[in-house]
Amino acid sequence: MTTTGLFSSQLLLVDPEREVARICRSMRELMLNQVKRRGVVIGLSGGIDSSVTAALAVAALGRERVLGLEMPERHSAEETERFSGMLATSLGITTVKEDISGILESVGFYRRYSEAARQVVPAYGEAWKSKIVTSDVMDHPGFTVFYLVAQTPEGGITRQRLPLKPYLEIVAATNFKQRIRKMLEYYHADRLHYGVAGTPNRLEYDQGFFVKLGDGAADIKPIAHLYKSQVYQLAEFLGIPREIRERKPTTDTYSLAQGQDEFYFSLPYAKMDLCLFGKNNGVPASQVASALGLTPEQVESVFKNIDVKRATTRYLHLAPLLVDSIDLQHDHGQ
Amino acid sequence: MNIQDDVRSFVIDTFLFGEDDGLRDDSSFLAEGIVDSTGIMQLVSFLQERYRVSIEDEELIPDNLDSIKRVAAFIEEKMRAVKLEPGISA
Numbered sequence: 001m002t003t004t005g006l007f008s009s010q011l012l013l014v015d016p017e018r019e020v021a022r023i024c025r026s027m028r029e030l031m032l033n034q035v036k037r038r039g040v041v042i043g044l045s046g047g048i049d050s051s052v053t054a055a056l057a058v059a060a061l062g063r064e065r066v067l068g069l070e071m072p073e074r075h076s077a078e079e080t081e082r083f084s085g086m087l088a089t090s091l092g093i094t095t096v097k098e099d100i101s102g103i104l105e106s107v108g109f110y111r112r113y114s115e116a117a118r119q120v121v122p123a124y125g126e127a128w129k130s131k132i133v134t135s136d137v138m139d140h141p142g143f144t145v146f147y148l149v150a151q152t153p154e155g156g157i158t159r160q161r162l163p164l165k166p167y168l169e170i171v172a173a174t175n176f177k178q179r180i181r182k183m184l185e186y187y188h189a190d191r192l193h194y195g196v197a198g199t200p201n202r203l204e205y206d207q208g209f210f211v212k213l214g215d216g217a218a219d220i221k222p223i224a225h226l227y228k229s230q231v232y233q234l235a236e237f238l239g240i241p242r243e244i245r246e247r248k249p250t251t252d253t254y255s256l257a258q259g260q261d262e263f264y265f266s267l268p269y270a271k272m273d274l275c276l277f278g279k280n281n282g283v284p285a286s287q288v289a290s291a292l293g294l295t296p297e298q299v300e301s302v303f304k305n306i307d308v309k310r311a312t313t314r315y316l317h318l319a320p321l322l323v324d325s326i327d328l329q330h331d332h333g334q
Numbered sequence: 335m336n337i338q339d340d341v342r343s344f345v346i347d348t349f350l351f352g353e354d355d356g357l358r359d360d361s362s363f364l365a366e367g368i369v370d371s372t373g374i375m376q377l378v379s380f381l382q383e384r385y386r387v388s389i390e391d392e393e394l395i396p397d398n399l400d401s402i403k404r405v406a407a408f409i410e411e412k413m414r415a416v417k418l419e420p421g422i423s424a
Binding site for chain 2: 142143163164167308312
């Protein structure tokens with residue numbers, strides 16, 4: 001692509017009506033011919049991605065073929081259930097609520113998490129709240145540094161750099177949440193003979209912001225090709241409630257509120273969208289920088305960070321690797 | 335063993351299944367896909383324990399850590415600065 005004109009967010013504008021129609025056609029065709037299931041289960045987080053995915057599924061398959069799953073746990077944000085309920089009501093879909101706190105307790109999630117956190121914050125207890133944040137690639141263009149931000153029950157905040165061992169243990173424990181949720185999505189999909197719809201947008205899919213066999217698992221991912229700002233454009237067209245559209249994107253994974261841009265992406269989504277789009281289309285960093293009010297060096301840092309994330313998360317996209325290829329004769333009998 | 339050889343040995347054992355595979359002392363860990371950002375955390379833990387140095391956030395940059403040569407120079411400089419002896423025998 002050449003961008004001789006102005007490089008701006010205008011380049012990410014889609015025709016929502018046409019795009020929704022195209023996605024719906026594709027979803028019906030894929031469900032019919034490949035997934036071969038008559039409906040979909042979608043985990044609802046009250047966020048924009050799962051809301052748009054559910055609305056698209058309703059438009060493509062009909063609301064009676066869409067089951068929304070609400071899966072809160074004791075650390076979920078208070079508004080999560082309110083927003084997912086609001087979405088389900090507006091779409092008219094059936095929902096099932098599965099509180100996963102008991103399962104998380106059974107697998108030792110809360111204990112394991114606290115033990116890992118105590119390696120850097122010795123007083124850490126289960127009444128504390130915490131989250132992982134990363135160094136800002138703009139201010140610290142070196143290697144990514146991870147910190148545990150912990151809040152005492154009284155509200156005091158401490159921030160400690162995470163060495164490898166507690167970092168990996170915290171992430172491994174936290175991944176239970178995504179995997180347990182996916183396990184329940186497949187339970188309901190199996191009992192209804194449905195497929196599971198995944199909800200990653202392009203930023204998440206491209207840069208590996210998902211848990212393998214957790215939120216990364218699905219039979220169909222209807223918005224994986226859409227930049228986040230395009231998801232918002234479709235949300236408006238699809239009539240997603242305004243409060244959901246205006247909610248700041250969060251991971252809703254840690255007990256302290258965590259913005260996606262403080263854990264994984266180097267920039268807020270609107271800027272990250274344009275950086276990724278610019279990089280994907282060979283737009284020089286200087287041109288992207290002037291559109292975003294950044295320096296070319298900062299955009300170069302973001303470009304490099306995209307490369308690093310793609311390289312380090314590539315394995316998340318891989319199916320299990322075989323020593324010898326096996327021909328499954330996909331066309332047999334068709 | 336000097337620091338450069340020691341770091342080289344750690345990198346080969348930890349990240350390359352014990353086979354040096356043409357690894358040069360100035361090979362970029364990141365550019366050549368030898369060590370990713372999680373591997374850098376592992377390298378930093380090793381350096382802090384092995385040489386009893388504290389590595390600050392602002393020192394976690396490719397200039398200090400992106401090749402065997404750079405790591406060795408960085409650690410030598412830090413040890414000179416704090417006048418600590420390495421915790422290994424020559």
